[in-house]
Amino acid sequence: MKRFYVFGFLLLMTFDTLSQISFKYAGDSALPVQASIGWLLRVFSQPWVYGAVLGYVGAFFTWMALLKHAPIGPAFAASHLEVVSVMLLSIWLFDEHLTLPRVLGAIAIVAGIVCLGLAEDREHAPEPAEA
Structure with a gap:
């Protein structure tokens, strides 16, 4: 199960990172901002906009799969x-x-993620046997 978490969170981080980087590139290429159809067409002609959408869709499905199994805090x-x-x-x-x-x-x-992960491990660790 730990492999599932590691792979899942790496995949989630990859999709989220793709979204953010794609938005930055799309925003840079959309300048100057104008309230016009031409500007919208210019924005949606950028491949980075679709990279951002792909990242968000991938992150959504990865997050939903992780939430089925992972403790919510960590x-x-x-x-x-x-x-x-x-x-x-x-x-x-x-x-x-x-x-x-x-x-x-x-x-x-x-550090916060590590602390939450360690706390979750301790919470679910088996109790030591009483002598």
């Missing part, structure tokens, strides 16, 4: 790992800077 926390992956990819893809607040935020996210 599952909800782990579903936010894309914040860290998007931050790291944005350094490479968009020349964004890695700042101390971002690093501390990423560490806090990962």
